[in-house]
Amino acid sequence: xxxxxxxxxxxxxxxxxATLSSGQAFRWTRQSPGWTGVIGNRWVRLSSENAVIKAExxxxxxxxxxxxxxxxxxxxLGAIVRSFPNHPAMHAAVSHARGLRLLRQDxxxxxxxxxLSSTKQIVQIQQIIALLxxxxxxxxxxxxxxxxxxxxxxxxxxxxLTEPELRxxxxxxxxxxxxxxxxxxxxxxxxxxxxxxxxxAARAMLVSLPxxxxxxxxxxxxxxxxxxxxxxxxxxxLKALRQLFFPRRRVPMPRLHRLVETHFGPxxxxxxxxxxxxxxxxxDALPNPRARTAKPLSRHPKP
DNA sequence: TACCAGGAGAGCG
DNA sequence: CGCTCTCATGGT
Numbered sequence: 001x002x003x004x005x006x007x008x009x010x011x012x013x014x015x016x017x018a019t020l021s022s023g024q025a026f027r028w029t030r031q032s033p034g035w036t037g038v039i040g041n042r043w044v045r046l047s048s049e050n051a052v053i054k055a056e057x058x059x060x061x062x063x064x065x066x067x068x069x070x071x072x073x074x075x076x077l078g079a080i081v082r083s084f085p086n087h088p089a090m091h092a093a094v095s096h097a098r099g100l101r102l103l104r105q106d107x108x109x110x111x112x113x114x115x116l117s118s119t120k121q122i123v124q125i126q127q128i129i130a131l132l133x134x135x136x137x138x139x140x141x142x143x144x145x146x147x148x149x150x151x152x153x154x155x156x157x158x159x160x161l162t163e164p165e166l167r168x169x170x171x172x173x174x175x176x177x178x179x180x181x182x183x184x185x186x187x188x189x190x191x192x193x194x195x196x197x198x199x200x201a202a203r204a205m206l207v208s209l210p211x212x213x214x215x216x217x218x219x220x221x222x223x224x225x226x227x228x229x230x231x232x233x234x235x236x237x238l239k240a241l242r243q244l245f246f247p248r249r250r251v252p253m254p255r256l257h258r259l260v261e262t263h264f265g266p267x268x269x270x271x272x273x274x275x276x277x278x279x280x281x282x283x284d285a286l287p288n289p290r291a292r293t294a295k296p297l298s299r300h301p302k303p
Numbered sequence: 304t305a306c307c308a309g310g311a312g313a314g315c316g
Numbered sequence: 317c318g319c320t321c322t323c324a325t326g327g328t
Contacts, residue, residue, distance in 0.1 A: 117309055118311065119310055119311095125309080177311080212311080214310090214311095216311085235309070235310090
């Protein structure tokens with residue numbers, strides 16, 4: 001019989017729901033109360049009530065630094081939000097999900113997850129990763145009555161697989177990318193060095209991996225290594241930035257990168273996450289240049 | 304049916 | 317550089 005350890009953490013200004021469902025981590029599932037997932041090979045259940053986050057786990061936690069780090073509980077969100085540009089779109093995005101946070105994830109899991117993310121919807125990324133962990137992860141201890149859950153397969157485990165085996169997880173053309181990158185990680189590429197480098201060098205290291213371009217590199221830099229100025233531009237952000245700053249004009253990607261570098265401040269990546277969550281969960285918010293009925297972004301604070 | 308999804312890489316001028 | 321095409325799969 002396993003005992004459940006739990007602890008509560010004061011978490012004012014922390015929107016657990018938005019954070020765990022905002023497309024930065026893909027293994028959190030909503031349970032009866034709260035969310036169940038894995039942090040560092042431990043089963044974890046999180047719930048939030050009255051500005052307090054309750055965490056439950058099975059192992060004797062010792063100190064809870066691993067959880068505080070993962071959830072970034074000690075981050076001063078107010079200072080970050082105040083650093084955002086004074087733009088109506090930013091105000092709308094922040095007020096739409098005040099308390100949205102950036103997690104600090106395991107680099108390998110984050111890298112592998114985003115290699116699997118390309119041209120997939122978030123729900124499907126979750127499905128692919130669920131298949132990958134079910135087939136090739138290791139079962140973790142869970143409380144009685146809770147559904148089984150596996151670890152995320154190590155790079156060594158993935159590197160030892162074959163491309164057809166990976167394709168069984170429905171990842172399609174991403175399979176050879178994941179396989180080749182896992183083999184790099186287990187041979188000549190040290191992921192830990194990425195976190196020790198400056199942003200441009202760190203980005204260059206990641207981009208050298210198979211299946212990793214600028215966008216996926218920036219996701220890993222932001223969500224796993226905490227580079228605050230990494231600013232992944234996906235299709236949603238591309239549409240948003242074009243409509244906000246270059247209405248009905250085609251803009252080359254390098255110019256957008258220069259724009260966000262100079263315009264979004266020292267926590268640009270955080271601003272990006274607010275914009276992403278806003279446009280994704282509130283698609284009518286941004287004016288559509290081809291629709292004459294489109295309204296300015298600032299007129300849609302919240303439903 | 305046609306189009307889209309937290310893209311990357313290769314081929315082309 | 318900047319453009320276009322392909323890659324695999326599931327959902328509207």
